[in-house]
Amino acid sequence: MFFPGPWALNPTPCIYTLPMSTHEHLARLEEDLRMGTDLYNRIHFLHWAIEDTQETIRFLDTKAAFCVTLLSGMVAVSLEHHLEGAFLRHILFPVFVVIVACSLLVCMRVIFPTIIPHGTTGKPASPKFFIGHNKGHHWIRHTIRNPTNNILSEDKNSHVEAFHAAHDMALLDSLAETSVVLAYIRQLKSDRLHAAMYLLATSIFFFGAIMIAQNLAAH
Numbered sequence: 001m002f003f004p005g006p007w008a009l010n011p012t013p014c015i016y017t018l019p020m021s022t023h024e025h026l027a028r029l030e031e032d033l034r035m036g037t038d039l040y041n042r043i044h045f046l047h048w049a050i051e052d053t054q055e056t057i058r059f060l061d062t063k064a065a066f067c068v069t070l071l072s073g074m075v076a077v078s079l080e081h082h083l084e085g086a087f088l089r090h091i092l093f094p095v096f097v098v099i100v101a102c103s104l105l106v107c108m109r110v111i112f113p114t115i116i117p118h119g120t121t122g123k124p125a126s127p128k129f130f131i132g133h134n135k136g137h138h139w140i141r142h143t144i145r146n147p148t149n150n151i152l153s154e155d156k157n158s159h160v161e162a163f164h165a166a167h168d169m170a171l172l173d174s175l176a177e178t179s180v181v182l183a184y185i186r187q188l189k190s191d192r193l194h195a196a197m198y199l200l201a202t203s204i205f206f207f208g209a210i211m212i213a214q215n216l217a218a219h
Contacts, residue, residue: 039168046175053182060189064110067200071100071107074207083210084217092213096206103199110192113185 078096083089154162166174 039172042172043175046172046179049179050175050182053179053186056186057182057189060186060193061111064107064189064193064196067107067196068104071103071200071203074203075100078207078210081211081214083214085213088210088213088217092206092210096203096210099199099203099206103196103203106192106196106199110189110196113188113192 075097078093083093
C-alpha cells in the first residue's frame, strides 16, 4: 500500500507568470495610451489658444469698424455746416480732415493687417493650417472676374497628400505655428488700434472745436 508523503497534503501553490512578450506588449500599450493622452492635451490646449486669439482679433476688428463709423459721421456733420471765418476754413478744418484721414488709414490697417504666412521664419510646417495665396495672386483681377485656379499656394491634391503623409506630431507643429501667426496678428492689430484711439480722440477734439467756433461765428 502506498502512503502519500506530507508534501502531498500541503502542495506548493503554482505561480503563473506572463511571458516576457506579453509584458512588453502591455507596456507598449500603456506607453501608447500615455502618448495619446499627451497629444490630446496638447491639441486641446492649442485649440483653445487659437480660439481665444481669434475671438480677440474679431473684437479688435469690431472696435476699428466702430471708429470708422464715428469718423465718417463727424466728417459728414462738419461738411453739412457752412464754415465761416478764415481761421475755421483754412486752418482748423484742414487739420481736422488730415487727422481724420490718418485715423481712417490706421483703422484700415487694423482691419486689413500684414499677415505673415507659414514658413516665413523657417521651414513651413506640413500640412499647412493656413493656406496663403499664390505668388501670382492679385486682388484686382479677382474683383473683376472669378478665377477658378492659381489662387492659393496649394491645390486640393497637394494638400490632401500632405495631410495623408503627416503624422500626429506634424499636425501638432502646424497648429503651434498657426497659434504663433495668429498671436502676431492680434498684437499687430492691438498696437495699431491703440494708435487709432489717440487719433480718434484728437479728431473728436477738433470736431468739437469746429462746432463751437461755427456756433460762435453764427451768432
